[in-house]
Every structure is written in structure tokens, then in C-alpha cells.
Amino acid sequence: MKAIVSNALPRLLAELCVLFVLYLVGGQLVAWLDWPIPAGVMGMALLLVLFAVGAVKPGTLQRGAGWLMAQMLLFFIPALMSLLDYGSLMRSEGWRILLVIALSTLVVMVVTALTVELVCRWSLRHEA
Template identity: 30%
Template sequence: MKYLKQLAVILGITLIGEWLNYLLPFPVPAGVYGLFLMLLLLCCGILRLEQVEGAGNLFLDIMSIMFVPSAVGLMDSYRQIQSVLIPVVCISVISTIVVMIATGKAAEFMITRQDKSRKENQQS
């Protein structure tokens, strides 16, 4: 009955997430409300990792396949996007490179600064 309990906990949190999505006016997906709720419960110690990890890891393991059905919808919406295909692909490529460099450089700058101030603190 290990997985039954884990499924009940995960789907119970999902249900509360769905309810929050319905109740609150923000454009936040139900799953994200649930993610926060589960993280909060784990941090508070109300929920232990062993109580969700087994079924949770199964979900995370098969996660990639869950994107396929929606993307297959492309066979119906292909004509709709045909005219913007080139700009959409260009934007995807350029912005990916921009984001990668921006994140990496900003993080590296912060790490170097942090290391410097730590060294200075040790010297003084």
C-alpha cells in the first residue's frame, strides 16, 4: 500500500493546487501552486521525503513523454503557424544563446565577488 498512500498525497496536493488556481486571480498554473505547497510541507517537516519520493520519482522519470500529446497537436495547427515559422525559430535560437550567456556571466560575477569579500574578511 506504499504507492497508494504516496499517490493519495501527491494527488491531494494537486487537487488543492487546482482549487487555488480557481480561487485566486493570478495566472499561475495549478501545478505551480501544488509545487509550492509540497515544498512548504517538506520544509516544515509535515511531509517526509519517503512519503512522496517513490511515486514522485516515477512521475518525474516519465515526465518527458507527457509533452508529446500536446505537441502532436501541431498536425492540426501547422497551417496556422506556417507563416511565422522562420521568425519563431530564429527568436528561439537567438534568445537561448542570450539567456545562457546572461545567466552564466551574472552568476560568475556574483561568485567571484562573494569569494573576494570572504578572503578580505579572513585577512582583516
């Protein structure tokens, strides 16, 4: 048990470092190219490219990505708490805000599904 724990922490830290470096490189690319997209999105695009060319296997970063996903609630609590300060806005414009959130979530899901489908078809064509 002790060996598992002692081996898990360095691996987790290494995976988190790789993800952080991708974020930093994405931020640098965004700055160099002067593109209006977040550094995290560029970092994820870089990670997708690394997955597509086979330089990184998805399972390699599974522990670090899983840990970050488990901590997502910490990132969203401050945003949700700020809604308490804008109760009147939510009462008057809440339905519009919810509509935008619902539509943008739907668009993200559709684009993600299409991207995964295209990448899967592309990888199957290049394997054959």
C-alpha cells in the first residue's frame, strides 16, 4: 500500500506539470499569434494534436486530468456565489441568461461530438 501511494504522488505531480506546461505553451502561442482565445483552449488544442499524432497516449495523463476534474467545483463556487449579489438581474434577465447558457452548452456538445467523430475517422483511415 505504501509503495502505491509513494508512486502515485510523483506521477500525479508529473502529469499536472505536463498539463500546466501545455497551458503555458498555449498562452505563449496565443500571445505570439495575437489570437482572441483563452490559453487553456489553446493548450487543449495542443494536447489534442499530441493525442492525434500519437506523441502522447490519453491514458498517460489520466490521473492528473482526473484530479483536476475532481477539483472543478472549487473553480465554480465563487462564480455561483456572485449570483447572490445580482439577484435583481437574475429576476429580470434570468431566462435570457439561461437560454444563452443552454444554447452554448448545446453548441459545445455538438461541436465536441463532431470533432471526436472526425478525429476517430481520421485515425481509422491512417491506421489502415
